[in-house]
Amino acid sequence: MKKFIGHFIVFSFAFFALLFLLDRVVTRGLRKSQTSLHYNLNKIYNGEINADIVINGSSKARMQISTRIIDSILNVNSYNLGMRGAEFNPQNFQFKQYLKHNTKPKIVIQVVSFGYLHKYEELISYEKFIPYLNKKEVRELCKQYKGFTFLDYHVPFMKYAGQYDLIINGLLNTIGVDRNKDTSYKGYSSQNKKWDATFEDFKKSNPDGFSVKMDSLYKTEFEKYITNCATKNIKLYLVYPPTYHESKKYMHNRAEIITYYKNMANKYQISFLDYSDNELTLSKDNFYNSQHLNKKGAEIFTEILANNINQINTPQIHE
């Protein structure tokens, strides 16, 4: 028995050492990775963005606000931090990290939407946070969601269990091979697509539509976010983007949500730019699904948005 226990302990130690080594190699590789999953977070932590205008939001920001157009109309250096599938909490986390590691922006365009203040049980695209799971603040964010376990936080390499795509990417990056590089322009990812069938599928599965609950804690944190921007002298614009007009009737409390943002804007004396009824919403030609503009729609929308911002507050941009 002594021999068995002894060998088992030595074996376990040797294996843990191997896991530790692999963890370091893969993490290091992923922190250099330029795939769309890790690109923004890596640039944030490396302090490589330092933009005048930062666009915050979910895919509704990433795919709908062209940094190229913002730059050309407002004559600034902008960057789109939009995160696919992310609600307020991860967006807010990312922005805090941005402020910590980059120079503060003059303006933040915050894309708010139907689900922005809704709390999800799972952290969507959680894989992007894995290489940074050793950071306390990242762990605190991840612990708010289902999915990560004790082992992910405390046993080396276990956070990569089941993530063979990440492991391969991490290993390849270590030897200088970067697959699937991010193709966005400063965070803007245009979608050159035509209307797809997802809305038709959605209507079939949700014929009576649905409501979204705004999380009370998120509301409180959202107000803190607004005041924090004001304290840091960052001009904040809340932007409600266009959604295809037919989809509105399926979102029962849409009006209530838009009113909430209006009230917040009034309360804190910030601009709320509501494009939910813009004429862009009337044509499928501008969308690839009911919630996202395609490249054509996004570029028209960004032009309108940039001009509106320009009209509201030109001097502050160039101060």
Add this chain to the structure above:
Amino acid sequence: MLFNTIDFAIFLPIVFILYWFVVNKNLKLQNLLIVFASYVFYGFWDWRFLSLILFSTTVDYVVGRKLAEEKNTNNRKKLLWLSIFVNIGLLGFFKYYNFFLDNFVKAFSFFGSEINANSLQIILPIGISFYTFQTLSYTIDVYRNKLEPTKDFISFAAFVSFFPQLVAGPIERATNLLPQFYKKRHFKYAFAVDGLQQILWGLFKKIVIADNAAVIANEIFNNSPDYSGSTLVVGAVFFTFQIYGDFSGYSDIAIGTAKLFGFKLKQNFAFPYFSRDIAEFWRRWHISLSSWFKDYVYIPLGGSRGSIRNKVRNVFIIFIISGFWHGAKWTFIIWGLLNAIYFLPLLIAKKNRINLDSIAKSKFLPTFLDFFKIIITFSLTVFAWIFFRAENLTHAFNYISEIFSESLFTYPQLSNIRFVFSSLLIFVFMLIEWFGRNNKYAIENVASIKNRLVRWLIYFSILLVIIIFFKNNQEFIYFQF
């Protein structure tokens, strides 16, 4: 509790330490610990159903004791029937009640009489098909005077509920397992290492092979109308590997875990996909169930003796029951029926016992003829698994009809990296299985490699691949049976 969870990774060392370091000097306490641990293991799923195990255990223990005292043949028969009635009754109620009710109602409505009968919301207690068969084997063997009935209730309770094989087998015979609870177990280094090695291989089969194959098989089976015939073939092949990796993986973990506690369980799988005919396949697939049916149903019915009519009848009975054992669905019955049809020509031609030796013994590769036979047997098995996996008969028939359409000759609609990757994994896995086919499990010989560095590198590699492919809480298919 699932074997492939953190819960089990914590549970196992605790029980191991208590077993070998705390209660090691007292056999009764060791057995009691096994009962307690087994009940905890099962209670993790649903503690309420522990009462069923305890009830089944008590009934068969008492029947066993009574059988020992009873000399009158008629009374002995009554006692045996009592045990069969209780065990099959429990199984019938929990597993088959709704099936019979629904089919009864359908049959009546077919003949024009409408019956209002509400099916019940019955939860199927996991493992019930396994432990009821295990306890039944005890009573039948005692009745047949093949086994001395036990006086030791704790040992008997440990035999019924032994956690490594409680919920998905192997279905142990009392003649093999029960006597092991009477004897003091001594820790043997080589036996324990062998156990750990078999657990490792079982986890590899489950996590790396089955769970990966499941992603592709589920996608194709769940959306079969969207796929071409050639893709559906791929789906069926992936399911074939999924179910093998899943179930034989579970058996390996169970057998390996039992070894850690000094117990030797029966081999449940012997490289079935290298079988050269269906009869051989059934000698290599789920051996503990096949042999149970053979000993307690097929042979009492007359087996392969008697007239052709009797032989045919017996084969159909045994395979249909075997299908039905898997679940209360027509798809399982057709699966059993199909296997009976495959088996019958061999039986009639008296060729059902020609491939008893190991495959390509002492050769590197099989002969062309053996290879051809393996491919044919494998293809027949794949075809039968379609019924096993399908949601219902309509699904199965639609699936098969699409396979036998023009789209069979198109390129499969699977170009993603997962498909290529999973295929490669399965290929490597089958190579390892091929080279280890003369062992109890494919990597059994690794333990005898003299160079520790090489041995450990092999273990590290397997462990790493398991971690790389690990996903939380992937259930085992055979839990539902």
